[in-house]
Amino acid sequence: MHVLFYDENFKYDGEADIEINTEEGEELPPNCTTALIPAGLYDPKYDPKKGVWVESATQDYIDSVKPPAPKPSEIEVLSQQVADLYYLIAMGGA
Structure with a gap:
């Protein structure tokens, strides 16, 4: 199973x-999820x-890292x- 981990501040x-x-009742380890990160974050x-x-x-941070x-x-x-x-010619000016 593919999982994504997060730290104590819930950051990736x-x-x-x-x-x-999971069929035998095993649970995910702490600080992880199977929820995927949406594109663009x-x-x-x-x-x-x-x-x-x-x-x-x-x-501000997003603007600073965008190319x-x-x-x-x-x-x-x-x-x-x-x-x-x-356009100028069509409008009669040049």
């Missing part, structure tokens, strides 16, 4: 495959009352310039 602390027989924290992982990172938007390529810039020129 790794994962592993363990052998456990930067600093997952487990909420044991709801049984789900939630985001614990601040918006900047890629700059347009030369072809994209030229295409936009041509489109702008066509």
